[in-house]
Amino acid sequence: MTYRPTRVEIDLSALLQNLTQVKAFAPKSKILAIIKANGYGHGIIRVASQLSSADGFGVASIDEAILLRQNGFLHKIILLEGLFGEQELELVIQHRLEVVVHSFYQLEWLESVSSSKISQITVWIKIDTGMHRLGFLGEELVELKARIAKLKNLANINWLSHFSSADSSVDFTQQQIKKFAELTARVTGEKSLANSAAIERFAESHLDWVRPGIMLYGVGGHKQSVPNFKPVMTFCSQIISLKWLERGDSVGYDNTWSADKKTLIAIVAVGYGDGYPRHAETGTPVFISGQILPLVGRVSMDMINVDVTLIADKVFIGSEVILWGKNLPVAKVAKFASTISYELLCGITERVPKIEVKDD
Numbered sequence: 001m002t003y004r005p006t007r008v009e010i011d012l013s014a015l016l017q018n019l020t021q022v023k024a025f026a027p028k029s030k031i032l033a034i035i036k037a038n039g040y041g042h043g044i045i046r047v048a049s050q051l052s053s054a055d056g057f058g059v060a061s062i063d064e065a066i067l068l069r070q071n072g073f074l075h076k077i078i079l080l081e082g083l084f085g086e087q088e089l090e091l092v093i094q095h096r097l098e099v100v101v102h103s104f105y106q107l108e109w110l111e112s113v114s115s116s117k118i119s120q121i122t123v124w125i126k127i128d129t130g131m132h133r134l135g136f137l138g139e140e141l142v143e144l145k146a147r148i149a150k151l152k153n154l155a156n157i158n159w160l161s162h163f164s165s166a167d168s169s170v171d172f173t174q175q176q177i178k179k180f181a182e183l184t185a186r187v188t189g190e191k192s193l194a195n196s197a198a199i200e201r202f203a204e205s206h207l208d209w210v211r212p213g214i215m216l217y218g219v220g221g222h223k224q225s226v227p228n229f230k231p232v233m234t235f236c237s238q239i240i241s242l243k244w245l246e247r248g249d250s251v252g253y254d255n256t257w258s259a260d261k262k263t264l265i266a267i268v269a270v271g272y273g274d275g276y277p278r279h280a281e282t283g284t285p286v287f288i289s290g291q292i293l294p295l296v297g298r299v300s301m302d303m304i305n306v307d308v309t310l311i312a313d314k315v316f317i318g319s320e321v322i323l324w325g326k327n328l329p330v331a332k333v334a335k336f337a338s339t340i341s342y343e344l345l346c347g348i349t350e351r352v353p354k355i356e357v358k359d360d
């Protein structure tokens with residue numbers, strides 16, 4: 001129980017609805033639900049429970065994977081960055097995890113595993129098709145394939161790559177799709193390319209497995225909000241003070257904004273201490289009483305200031321405020337804070353309670 005009105009509401013039915021939409025986009029592919037970073041800030045166990053009809057889960061670390069196993073999830077789990085240390089191999093076997101291999105140093109660890117143990121390991125070879133973050137380059141594949149061929153007992157060898165700009169560049173994404181097709185033309189095993197934006201925009205990239213992340217949380221991969229995708233997280237608070245300012249009066253730290261006319265300012269109980277972005281500019285949209293209104297002045301640790309003059313007769317102490325989610329796409333807020341939806345979703349802090357709701 002917390003007494004502060006600031007909270008995050010997690011709409012469980014939206015998660016399921018979004019999964020259904022992903023299936024509609026990619027009906028022939030299996031779905032690896034990406035739930036790393038604590039389920040994009042929504043709570044990994046809660047998200048996994050709701051998405052248990054997905055074919056598998058993608059996580060960033062063995063810690064997240066073990067947490068899922070400890071909570072009874074028997075699904076396929078892929079470690080998207082593979083192993084960070086050789087000592088994780090035992091845990092991979094014990095917990096039946098699948099591992100991405102993106103570099104030769106990780107391959108060396110597999111080469112040191114006994115043949116009986118290696119028969120329990122499935123690997124996903126990551127190919128660098130242009131993002132240049134993780135993965136083997138085309139010219140490294142000859143050596144890679146030769147070394148993998150010697151690991152005859154590996155349970156399965158699958159292949160994946162990741163798009164750098166599926167939401168912004170058609171040309172570059174098509175080049176990546178083509179490169180992946182060329183580099184994996186003669187390999188067996190399952191293949192995976194598509195993140196959310198590609199699921200929506202590039203059907204030719206769907207292959208055996210799609211890997212939706214942000215879309216499951218109801219945030220459009222490509223557009224700000226895709227029809228039929230429902231935001232899962234709604235970040236809410238309340239008005240705790242209302243004050244009329246005269247022309248020339250300022251509000252908040254450093255007096256960065258001042259009123260150009262008589263203005264009603266609402267102080268809302270949310271700030272960067274909760275994960276509201278400190279860099280949100282004057283003009284960032286805030287939803288109050290059916291209206292989008294502008295944030296003004298600096299974001300403080302526990303409070304923001306909103307110009308509510310337009311709805312002066314409708315606001316009161318305790319009025320509900322939506323920072324993002326229902327009625328206000330998080331992508332719109334992100335733009336005003338020079339960031340992306342992903343960062344805002346992941347950035348909700350510990351002190352904010354998460355409340356599960358089921359909205360129809």
Ligand SMILES: Cc1ncc(COP(=O)(O)O)c(C=O)c1O
Pocket residue numbers: 034058080162194195196197211212213214215221
């Ligand atoms: C390897 C991999 N696949 C899939 C995803 C999901 O991406 P998105 O959230 O854009 O759908 C991510 C997320 O960063 C990723 O790292």
